[in-house]
Amino acid sequence: MAEHVRVLLKEEDVDRRIQEIGDQISKDYEGKQVHLICVLKGGAFFMCELAKRITVPVSLDFMSVSSYGSATKSSGVVKIVKDLDEPLKDKDVLVVEDIVDSGRTLSYLLEMLKDRGPKSIKLCTLLDKPERRVVDVDVDYTCFQIPDEFVVGYGLDYDQRYRNLPYIGVVEFD
Ligand code: IMP
Numbered sequence: 758m759a760e761h762v763r764v765l766l767k768e769e770d771v772d773r774r775i776q777e778i779g780d781q782i783s784k785d786y787e788g789k790q791v792h793l794i795c796v797l798k799g800g801a802f803f804m805c806e807l808a809k810r811i812t813v814p815v816s817l818d819f820m821s822v823s824s825y826g827s828a829t830k831s832s833g834v835v836k837i838v839k840d841l842d843e844p845l846k847d848k849d850v851l852v853v854e855d856i857v858d859s860g861r862t863l864s865y866l867l868e869m870l871k872d873r874g875p876k877s878i879k880l881c882t883l884l885d886k887p888e889r890r891v892v893d894v895d896v897d898y899t900c901f902q903i904p905d906e907f908v909v910g911y912g913l914d915y916d917q918r919y920r921n922l923p924y925i926g927v928v929e930f931d
């Protein structure tokens with residue numbers, strides 16, 4: 758089946774919004790160091806762009822979780838594929854995600870990270886699909902709320918492709 762990508766959020770709009778969120782984070786964490794946690798692979802593009810726009814001291818770590826399921830649905834079963842390199846004890850942690858969909862992955866992840874004793878833990882997401890929420894998650898920073906459509910680009914994939922698109926688009930099948 759042939760497919761194409763329809764633009765939902767243009768590169769310049771995404772960049773402008775990340776700058777706004779970066780400014781807000783810099784204000785909120787004034788006088789502190791923020792420890793960004795990237796959830797691979799989807800969160801990588803967003804975290805790099807966000808980190809460049811934060812003006813307080815930043816440290817970074819990466820983790821990878823997989824939720825078993827089809828290409829377009831999360832099953833709710835979450836497994837840690839790569840854990841963090843450093844402990845979270847007494848750090849001001851900000852988890853950076855590409856998208857909050859059902860909320861299953863993040864609610865599991867946040868509970869697990871809270872057990873590691875961070876001083877604070879907040880959540881920042883590039884995209885949020887509120888209509889799809891199954892599990893409640895408190896999101897502290899959201900760049901965009903989007904309708905219930907399957908999106909790609911800026912780190913998000915369809916079957917591992919399209920992560921490198923500099924904008925957010927919707928995959929459509931011809
Ligand atoms: P959850 O349903 O909130 O647990 O979302 C789990 C993961 O599913 C996200 O971190 C994404 O990797 C992936 N995902 C959810 N919605 C989309 C989408 O529209 N496009 C690409 N990946 C998605």
Ligand code: MG
Binds near residue numbers: 796798
């Ligand atoms: Mg993700």
